[in-house]
Amino acid sequence: MHAFNAFLPFRHSLQRITEGFRDPAWLHKAGWWALIIALLLRVGWGISVPVIPVSDSNAYDVFAQNIAAGQGFSWKSGELTAYWAVGTPAVYALIYSIFGHTYVPIVVLNIIVGLGTVALAMSLARRWLGPVPAVLTGWILAIWPLMIQFTTILASEMLFNFCVLAAFWVATMPGWKWLPRAVAAGVILAAAVYIRPIALLLAPVIYFQEAVIQRRLIRAGAACAVSCVVMIALILPWSLRNLEVFDRFVLVSTNAGTNFWMGNNPETTGSYMPEPETGIVNEAERDIYLKHKAWEYIGQEPLAFVSRTLKKAVLLHDRESIGVVWNEKGLEQSFGRLVLLPLKLISNIYWWLMLACAGYALILLLRQRTWLELLTLPPLIVWAYYAAVHSITVVGDRYHIPSDPFIAMLGAYAIFIAAGRMVAVGKDESTPNRN
Incomplete structure (x- = not known):
């Protein structure tokens, strides 16, 4: 009883919140407040932390400047590439063409995209999981540390997340x-593929629930086919450019085989590693060569490939501190090095909590829904799809970021159910025993 009394104020607050869950007007206001908080946090971060591109951010910056200068998608004039997907540098190049080489418009774009991501995720969660998990999804994403930190990072992840959610929407x-x-x-x-080619196979995933659960197989199949045709038609001009540059057909980028090799070679750690010296100048041919080397290695030890893939699936989700790492110089400039470790801890703890909540949601859904309903639930199958692709190739904490909005939806569902149960238990314990 003493333990219950200690948590009584918390239980009363939780009860008031869960009572609000039943009020549509309260939920509507809570959703808007999630967007307002998301805006304030991102604006505050954008004002406080200067943009200093490092690693891939620096690459995007250089590519964008060269595109804006009329030198094409290249590290330097005359050396055209397709190693990275062109979408993100192209967006930044457009900004540089209009405003000059300044990062302020990119920060503004990241804020807008961040808000759009929160809004789209709430809307989709409402369709898939209900109104309360939808609002909770908004709040989870609004205060998600990494989502805020990427406000001042030149990267593909936020644009990609927005496009994928918009496609589902x-x-x-x-x-x-x-x-x-x-x-x-x-x-x-098509826009998502230009940003990250992993979106190429998302069309069947998008229409899977409509085909199976709604039993609209022909309609869903036709819609999927049309989406794929439109997507490929819009990607094809870039593929033809690559054919002209490399004398080989390259749909989007020349790093698929390289990434596959990084995760499947005798020296692999599962994460990024430099390319070996091959003597092959043509990057499309080099990509094909490394893909073949990876397949050769897998063929020699197929069981090791299975074990390695499972280990990489764990490594993919082991931390989430890249938002601090890529902001280190800006954070040091504004606040000093002492803030780095606490920010990394906050980011990782939040990530681990969300991962635990999503895991709990899976347990709940296994009990509440049929296997067919579970296997067609978009947040689950998108997360599984991303995890499978990267576990087979190469991993790193940035590669799970596209899963974050979907993990947030699952986490929100778990919190909703857990909150209701805690309030129910509290009511039972506070009821006098009249026996």
């Missing part, structure tokens, strides 16, 4: 006819 829009949904989704998926 239009493709599953209630009341829209299937053809407009499919065309719009195809356009957005």
